Structure formats: C-alpha cells, structure tokens
Amino acid sequence: MATRKRVAVVGTGTVGSQAAWRLAARGAEVVAYDRFAPGHDRSAAGGETRVFRSVQTDDGRYVPLVRHADALWKQLQAETGRELRRLTGCLFMGPADDPEMRTIMDVIAEHGLDHELIDAEALAKRFPQFRVDDGDLAVLDPHAGYIRPELSVQTAARRAEELGARIRRYTPVREINPVGGGGVEIRTDGDTERFDAAVVTPGPWVGDLLPDLPWEVSVYRAISAWFLPNEEHHAGDERPAFIRRGGIPFYGIPSPDGLSVKLGLPQAHHRPVDDPNRLERAVAPEELEIFTEIVRRHLPGLNPNPVRLAAFMEGYTGSTRPLVGPLPGCDDIVLLAGFSGQGFKMSPAMGDLAADLALDGHTDLPIEFMTTLGRTAA
Numbered sequence: 049m050a051t052r053k054r055v056a057v058v059g060t061g062t063v064g065s066q067a068a069w070r071l072a073a074r075g076a077e078v079v080a081y082d083r084f085a086p087g088h089d090r091s092a093a094g095g096e097t098r099v100f101r102s103v104q105t106d107d108g109r110y111v112p113l114v115r116h117a118d119a120l121w122k123q124l125q126a127e128t129g130r131e132l133r134r135l136t137g138c139l140f141m142g143p144a145d146d147p148e149m150r151t152i153m154d155v156i157a158e159h160g161l162d163h164e165l166i167d168a169e170a171l172a173k174r175f176p177q178f179r180v181d182d183g184d185l186a187v188l189d190p191h192a193g194y195i196r197p198e199l200s201v202q203t204a205a206r207r208a209e210e211l212g213a214r215i216r217r218y219t220p221v222r223e224i225n226p227v228g229g230g231g232v233e234i235r236t237d238g239d240t241e242r243f244d245a246a247v248v249t250p251g252p253w254v255g256d257l258l259p260d261l262p263w264e265v266s267v268y269r270a271i272s273a274w275f276l277p278n279e280e281h282h283a284g285d286e287r288p289a290f291i292r293r294g295g296i297p298f299y300g301i302p303s304p305d306g307l308s309v310k311l312g313l314p315q316a317h318h319r320p321v322d323d324p325n326r327l328e329r330a331v332a333p334e335e336l337e338i339f340t341e342i343v344r345r346h347l348p349g350l351n352p353n354p355v356r357l358a359a360f361m362e363g364y365t366g367s368t369r370p371l372v373g374p375l376p377g378c379d380d381i382v383l384l385a386g387f388s389g390q391g392f393k394m395s396p397a398m399g400d401l402a403a404d405l406a407l408d409g410h411t412d413l414p415i416e417f418m419t420t421l422g423r424t425a426a
C-alpha cells in the first residue's frame with residue numbers, strides 16, 4: 049500500500065486554504081501554517097467581495113483554469129452548505145473601439161462563452177446606475193458575479209480540517225529548507241518539522257520568505273472604497289458586478305447586503321509596498337480624488353463620499369502571469385505566487401494544481417502560459 053504523503057502548506061490565505069482542502073481531499077497528511085488565521089484581511093483577501101467571471105479580459109488562456117475552478121467552487125459549496133459565490137453577472141463596459149473591449153470579444157468567440165451584447169441605448173435603459181457615453185458597448189457575462197473572500201478562505205480551511213488537515217494559526221514560517229535525499233524541513237519560532245513536500249503560498253510575503261528566488265514579485269497596495277446610493281434600489285433592479293474600460297478603468301461590485309457599491313482600480317493606480325509587514329492600512333484623503341472623479345463621471349446614482357475604505361496588498365509579476373511550480377533544483381517545494389490581481393476566481397484550481405504537483409509531480413492543467421518554475425508536465 050502506498051504511504052500517505054506528508055505535505056506542509058505555508059500560508060493559508062486565498063490559494064493556500066484551497067491547496068490544503070485539495071491535498072486533504074486527496075488523502076495527504078496536511079499541516080498548514082499561517083502568520084495570522086484563515087480569513088484575515090491583512091493581505092490579498094478581504095473586503096467582502098471578489099469578482100468571479102467566466103470571460104477573461106486580457107488572456108483567454110485563463111478560461112480553462114477558471115472553468116476548472118468553477119466546478120470546484122460548486123463542489124466546495126455543496127460539501128459545506130455555505131454560499132461562497134453568488135452569480136449576479138458581470139458587465140464589461142467601454143468604448144466599442146477600445147482594444148480591451150475587442151480582446152474581450154475575441155476571448156468570447158474563441159471559447160464560445162455565453163454572453164449578451166448591449167448597445168449604448170439599451171444599456172442606459174436597463175442599467176440606469178451607469179452613465180453611458182455615445183459609442184459605448186457593454187457585454188454581460190451571465191456566469192459571473194461575486195465571491196465572498198473571507199468566508200471562502202475560512203470555509204476551505206475548515207473543510208481541510210474536517211478532512212484531517214492540521215492548521216497552525218499565528219505561526220509564521222521562518223525557513224523552508226530542502227533535505228538531502230528528498231523532503232523538506234519547515235522551521236517556525238517553536239520547532240522544525242519534516243515533510244515529504246511543501247506547497248508555498250505566502251502571497252505578498254514571497255520575497256520575505258524566499259529572498260533568493262530568481263523571479264521578482266513586486267507588492268502593491270490596492271484600495272477598496274464603498275459608496276452609498278443616493279436613492280433606494282428597487283426590487284428587481286439588476287445589479288451585476290462591472291468592469292469599465294477606456295478613460296479611467298475601474299471595477300465595482302454591489303455589496304452582498306445590497307446597501308453599498310465597492311469600487312476598485314487596476315494596478316497602475318496602486319502604490320508599491322516596501323515591506324508587507326508594514327502595509328499602510330489608512331487611506332489618505334488625496335487617494336480618494338480618483339474615486340470621486342469616477343463616481344461623478346460614471347456612477348451618478350452614488351454619493352461620491354465613501355462610507356468605508358480598506359487597503360490590501362497583492363504580489364504582481366512583471367508579466368502579470370503567476371509563478372507556479374516546483375522551485376528550480378527542488379521538486380519537493382511547490383510555489384504558487386504573484387497572482388497579479390487575478391487569483392481569487394481561480395484559487396480552487398490553483399489548489400488542485402498544488403496538490404497535483406506536490407503529490408504526483410506533474411499536472412494536466414493547462415498552465416504552460418504561466419511562469420512555470422521547474423518541470424510541471426508528465
């Protein structure tokens with residue numbers, strides 16, 4: 049009989065909690081570590097919502113991974129009875145001749161994705177919450193909506209525990225060392241434990257934990273701002289998540305409680321973070337100017353003064369493609385990092401990928417376009 053593999057998961061945030069679930073579901077003996085506790089909001093996850101969408105805006109090669117993630121989101125919901133995701137749709141809007149709008153249409157055509165095209169006139173009637181410019185086009189992705197980040201991380205971690213994983217909360221990992229002859233040692237302040245393999249998912253702390261990594265992951269601080277509508281929404285109003293291209297690009301997600309709308313910006317507007325241990329969580333008034341401009345210009349039904357603000361951080365690679373795979377020269381240490389603003393929706397697929405690589409040493413998932421580290425194919 050094959051012996052059960054012992055696998056450490058370092059960082060039980062977005063991807064690590066899913067990896068712990070997938071590894072435990074596949075029979076591994078899992079010990080997962082986090083410097084905080086699953087579901088905390090001091091890193092990349094938090095702020096109530098993340099967009100899930102089937103239509104990928106910049107690169108169609110994410111589509112199969114998001115499909116795989118979609119099946120696993122359904123499975124995790126079914127296994128736990130928790131509503132982690134709600135499919136309210138996602139509306140992409142922008143000038144019809146905007147290059148990113150054209151990429152969206154290409155990705156839809158290439159993968160045969162469900163969608164609805166809405167012209168400027170119909171858009172103004174059906175979605176009066178948005179100010180529409182002449183020549184605007186909108187595309188509605190019906191298999192889209194929002195995921196609840198804190199609940200998802202906690203639920204995946206809890207499911208992993210139910211399947212036998214041990215989670216060591218408030219236990220930062222200080223070092224990960226390969227052992228001669230195979231295996232990995234994980235050192236914390238209290239002890240050193242030995243494993244057959246380690247899945248390393250430290251998010252923005254990747255440079256801290258693996259300072260000699262030959263790939264750079266730059267950490268940026270992203271602000272979320274919540275706005276109240278000037279008037280009550282009416283029952284039956286369609287309130288999809290939305291992504292606007294052209295002019296100042298931004299995205300928004302109506303809050304699950306129906307009271308407010310959260311807005312966020314792309315990476316070009318994020319400030320760098322020098323040290324992930326010192327994330328500036330307070331938001332300065334001058335950082336709000338761009339949000340005020342967006343609300344005034346595009347969302348006339350919202351009060352431009354935010355009622356809630358939060359700052360998170362995320363690791364970006366130069367290409368914005370994640371770093372995935374075994375570390376060069378050490379097949380037993382599997383790294384997944386640098387999700388560059390895209391990681392939440394596909395996190396269960398990344399958890400499965402981690403389990404493939406840590407348990408089998410290869411994967412059939414189509415990840416060649418990502419920055420793969422060591423060997424990942426069979």
Ligand SMILES: Cc1cc2nc3c(=O)[nH]c(=O)nc-3n(C[C@H](O)[C@H](O)[C@H](O)COP(=O)(O)OP(=O)(O)OC[C@H]3O[C@@H](n4cnc5c(N)ncnc54)[C@H](O)[C@@H]3O)c2cc1C
Nearest residue numbers: 059061062063082083091092099221251253387391392393
């Ligand atoms: C504001 C914002 C909005 C976003 N919106 C979207 C969206 O709409 N849709 C989407 O798909 N993606 C979105 N993203 C991207 C997505 O949230 C991230 O890609 C994803 O959360 C990254 O997951 P991660 O597991 O790499 O990092 P994290 O979730 O940050 O997890 C890293 C974990 O590792 C732990 N850790 C670090 N170092 C150590 C150590 N030494 N020892 C033990 N534990 C350690 C941390 O405590 C943390 O729990 C957004 C990101 C931000 C910041």
